[in-house]
Amino acid sequence: MLTSTLRTLAGAAILAVMTIPPALAQQKPAAKPDPRVAMGGYHPERMDSKGLAPHATPITITAPENIPVNRLQVPPGFKVELWAHGSPGARMMARGDKGTVFQGSRAIGRVYAIREKDGKRVSQIIAEKLVQPNGVLFHNGSLYVAAINKVLRYDDIENNLDSIPTPVDMTEAFKLPPEVHHNWKFLALGPDGKIYIQVGSPCNLCEINPGVHGQIRRYNLDGSGMEIVARGVRNSVGFDFHPQTGELWFTDNGRDWAGEDVFEEELNRVPADKIGGHFGFPYCHANGQPDPDIRVPNACANVILPVITLGAHAAALGMRFYTGKMFPSEYQGAVIVARRGSWNRTVKNGYDVLRVNATADGKNPKVTPLVTGFLDKEKNAFWGRPVDVMQMPDGSMLVADEQNGAIYRVSYGK
Amino acid sequence: MQLHHPARRDFRRAFFILALLALCGTAMAQPRGDAARGAVKAAACAACHGPEGRAPLPGMPALAGQQREFLETQLVLLREGLRNIPGMEGLLRQFNDRDLIDIAAYYSAAKPFTESGIRDPQKHAAGAAVSQGRACGSCHLSDYGGQRGIPRIINQREDYLAATLKAYRDDRRVGSDTNMNALMYGLGDQEIEALAHYLAHR
Numbered sequence: 001m002l003t004s005t006l007r008t009l010a011g012a013a014i015l016a017v018m019t020i021p022p023a024l025a026q027q028k029p030a031a032k033p034d035p036r037v038a039m040g041g042y043h044p045e046r047m048d049s050k051g052l053a054p055h056a057t058p059i060t061i062t063a064p065e066n067i068p069v070n071r072l073q074v075p076p077g078f079k080v081e082l083w084a085h086g087s088p089g090a091r092m093m094a095r096g097d098k099g100t101v102f103q104g105s106r107a108i109g110r111v112y113a114i115r116e117k118d119g120k121r122v123s124q125i126i127a128e129k130l131v132q133p134n135g136v137l138f139h140n141g142s143l144y145v146a147a148i149n150k151v152l153r154y155d156d157i158e159n160n161l162d163s164i165p166t167p168v169d170m171t172e173a174f175k176l177p178p179e180v181h182h183n184w185k186f187l188a189l190g191p192d193g194k195i196y197i198q199v200g201s202p203c204n205l206c207e208i209n210p211g212v213h214g215q216i217r218r219y220n221l222d223g224s225g226m227e228i229v230a231r232g233v234r235n236s237v238g239f240d241f242h243p244q245t246g247e248l249w250f251t252d253n254g255r256d257w258a259g260e261d262v263f264e265e266e267l268n269r270v271p272a273d274k275i276g277g278h279f280g281f282p283y284c285h286a287n288g289q290p291d292p293d294i295r296v297p298n299a300c301a302n303v304i305l306p307v308i309t310l311g312a313h314a315a316a317l318g319m320r321f322y323t324g325k326m327f328p329s330e331y332q333g334a335v336i337v338a339r340r341g342s343w344n345r346t347v348k349n350g351y352d353v354l355r356v357n358a359t360a361d362g363k364n365p366k367v368t369p370l371v372t373g374f375l376d377k378e379k380n381a382f383w384g385r386p387v388d389v390m391q392m393p394d395g396s397m398l399v400a401d402e403q404n405g406a407i408y409r410v411s412y413g414k
Numbered sequence: 415m416q417l418h419h420p421a422r423r424d425f426r427r428a429f430f431i432l433a434l435l436a437l438c439g440t441a442m443a444q445p446r447g448d449a450a451r452g453a454v455k456a457a458a459c460a461a462c463h464g465p466e467g468r469a470p471l472p473g474m475p476a477l478a479g480q481q482r483e484f485l486e487t488q489l490v491l492l493r494e495g496l497r498n499i500p501g502m503e504g505l506l507r508q509f510n511d512r513d514l515i516d517i518a519a520y521y522s523a524a525k526p527f528t529e530s531g532i533r534d535p536q537k538h539a540a541g542a543a544v545s546q547g548r549a550c551g552s553c554h555l556s557d558y559g560g561q562r563g564i565p566r567i568i569n570q571r572e573d574y575l576a577a578t579l580k581a582y583r584d585d586r587r588v589g590s591d592t593n594m595n596a597l598m599y600g601l602g603d604q605e606i607e608a609l610a611h612y613l614a615h616r
Contacts, residue, residue, distance in 0.1 A: 051552070051553075051555055051561060052552065052553075053552065053553035053561065053563075053564050054553075054563075054590075054591055054593065055562070055563065056483060056484070056487055056562065056563025056564070056590035056591070057590065058483070058486065058487070059486075059487055059490045059491075059590075060486055060490060060511040060514065060515055061511045061512075088490075088511070106591075107487070107491065107496070107588075107589075107590050107591070108490065108491075108494065108496070109494060109496050110494075128494060129494065129495055129496065180592045180595070181592040181593075181595075181596055203596070
């Protein structure tokens with residue numbers, strides 16, 4: 001406890017010096033937010049009576065017979081099939097050079113490896129007892145795993161799956177803050193060879209210390225050279241780099257407890273000349289809407305607005321640009337994004353995979369469904385929750401379903 | 415470090431049983447979990463939690479009538495050592511996912527426990543105010559009976575409720591997410607004890 005507090009103080013001090021004016025550099029690290037604010041401002045009346053509560057993810061095995069993949073719908077010419085199962089709570093995906101698919105998780109604390117063994121595709125636990133090891137990244141033979149306040153690197157992992165080596169502990173170098181809420185990580189490797197990682201805002205809605213929280217950062221591979229790439233980010237759990245411009249695009253989830261249709265999730269772009277720019281949280285949401293509870297003058301001034309909004313409470317998480325050859329031409333360069341689905345909305349929405357087409361500078365966005373059928377709109381009930389997408393070498397896309405610990409493969413053509 | 419885990423065994427066994435069911439031509443939608451099978455497995459739990467999970471011992475939670483999905487999640491967290499209760503990890507390591515699902519089915523079907531202590535009107539009112547302020551009913555519903563992954567908190571043992579809420583406040587307890595830690599933050603012991611009294615004596 002003491003160590004983590006010291007670490008936070010040290011981290012905050014370094015960040016403060018690097019990123020904010022001296023007058024603010026004395027600012028204390030973010031205190032744990034007032035729970036009433038954390039849950040959405042001083043409006044308990046909004047929370048009563050409707051029975052809205054987060055849907056706890058099952059963390060027991062779902063047998064393939066109980067995964068109704070035939071209910072999934074894809075556009076004509078596409079096919080969707082069950083590709084892997086047996087990894088309870090599995091979330092973000094990374095693929096090794098030899099074809100192993102690694103998956104992080106949250107509550108269940110595990111990292112999985114999915115591979116072909118003796119002619120069968122099997123799911124194996126390669127790490128456990130971690131605190132929400134959501135972020136996974138594969139680079140140069142190594143698997144990077146980011147838990148809430150831990151960064152681990154498993155070297156030469158694909159040659160050692162039968163005897164997992166002790167990982168290199170890179171935690172000290174990355175200096176991530178200890179707050180748990182909204183701080184499960186997403187990892188990506190930028191075209192600049194740097195590791196991109198987010199530090200979420202540890203609340204639903206609160207004032208945050210901009211020197212510590214609400215950021216997307218990039219680091220050298222060894223955890224040195226930290227830079228802040230985006231600020232005012234509430235809770236991003238997905239990003240990728242534009243195949244032509246190399247610019248960072250990311251999803252971000254809007255605050256809860258403000259109403260059925262506010263505030264929408266965002267798909268954002270960090271223009272190359274606005275590295276370190278502000279994306280609004282907690283003052284300005286979605287397409288430039290000021291927060292009703294934390295009010296400041298000109299809440300949306302100088303805020304970088306989203307390429308497009310992706311629905312209120314729908315939880316747009318993992319996203320990748322499609323660069324494969326398998327799908328039709330309208331998919332080239334499009335964003336494929338998984339929406340985990342809502343809990344803070346009486347009429348459920350999300351629970352699907354979308355395609356977003358836009359120009360390289362984020363203009364003319366257009367949304368088209370790619371995979372639907374996880375949600376039964378008539379019954380207002382869901383059976384699956386897509387959380388991440390990943391392109392395979394043959395151009396097919398994998399979709400991770402956290403609810404069932406399963407992966408589906410979406411392909412096109414014969 | 416090669417990790418072996420009951421979860422993998424479990425899957426093979428579950429598959430075998432499903433295949434058998436299919437062969438018999440009886441594979442149809444079943445309620446989740448086998449409470450009768452769970453009752454046999456739960457014999458290991460009775461020493462502390464009491465027959466049918468009716469909590470005869472101080473500090474031991476009542477499991478009877480608890481939400482099934484909540485129990486499943488907690489049993490896995492305990493088995494994995496993520497929710498660290500001395501003795502529970504060792505006890506539960508023998509059970510695979512299906513065993514835990516059956517145990518959860520057994521306890522959730524049992525008639526709910528009722529706290530028998532004496533109600534203190536002043537403490538009760540103070541607890542009601544705390545509950546109102548934290549909007550407990552939003553997730554646990556207005557009767558505090560819980561829903562799916564959200565536990566039933568009405569009529570739980572008062573001592574257990576108080577200890578659990580303090581553990582959430584002090585970050586000594588994990589749940590399926592972090593909302594309870596955030597919600598208990600800043601409450602004093604007296605407020606938490608009043609809240610526990612209120613919930614135990616609804």
